[in-house]
Amino acid sequence: MEFQYFKMKEKTIDYVLRATWMGVQKMYNEEASKKGSTMATGFALISIDPEKGTSSTALGPKMGMEATSLSRTLKSMEEKGLIERKPNPLDGRGVIIHLTPFGLEMREFSKNVVLRFDEAVKETINMEDLETFKTVAHTILELINSKKIYISENNIL
Amino acid sequence: MEFQYFKMKEKTIDYVLRATWMGVQKMYNEEASKKGSTMATGFALISIDPEKGTSSTALGPKMGMEATSLSRTLKSMEEKGLIERKPNPLDGRGVIIHLTPFGLEMREFSKNVVLRFDEAVKETINMEDLETFKTVAHTILELINSKKIYISENNIL
DNA sequence: AAATTTTATTATGCATGCATAGTAAATTAT
């Protein structure tokens, strides 16, 4: 939380969220880069079922990525030999993503990064505060999705 | 918080953070796009001193952007007529960013987006929980910055 | 003062977010 855009008594919530997520993201990317990977690739690997594979359709929502972003990420992952895209026998349009042995190896690594960070947080912050944190985060998302916030409605330039 | 990468009893903290920030970011970008702008541009506008202007060196840390990213954002902002980059009379290497009248107008808009969201959050969530939220966020960042988390140290592939 | 190092900024490439547009297959409507 080193930055701050404009002077206020309190830091704004968006600022706190952004700074914190950017910090985690940067750390994740640093970890991933040790293996020549990236955070988003790691999330994709984690989200793929190691046994049965996962359809592209299911993968996007699972990891919070739009279909277009996912398609490009998968292309890059295929080129790196992490996954294979096989046609879905039940749907001529669809693909099923399968991990290669290398992908499986990298999946374990990515999963460890996520789990160890989570453990470190749980060791540092008491359960009750973490629960509050999650609840507040959830409420913020609900607030946004409730579409009650049409912020610029009265702000016609 | 619609997504989730892998099955656990509890959602991981990184997941909660990511989903929440992505939600806010998306909403901000939607708001900004109504004026043909973007979130990062809005943050930059907010961070620039409307009277004295702001040096590029100071602006980066203020809005949490690396010098290289900032440089490109400023270039685009200059092309859109939001700012002017004037040479710093005290340092031949430096530039001072000044808002144009259009930039000032857009700054007000961006500031409102941020402030209204913050107000909406404060109206929805009680002060105590918000404080806990901020404290937890701060602790997470400290944890990361303390460099105690060398997650992949024992994970040589 | 000249040489070295640091600092401020820009340029560029990769990754990944979104949006838009296109293609092909499946589904629905008529």
Next chain:
DNA sequence: ATAATTTACTATGCATGCATAATAAAATTT
């Protein structure tokens, strides 16, 4: 059954995050 619509995916462009490299101007060293 044929036509229209929807769905799954891909391609591409912009914005913006990071990293690396280049350039020019300070600041420091010798």
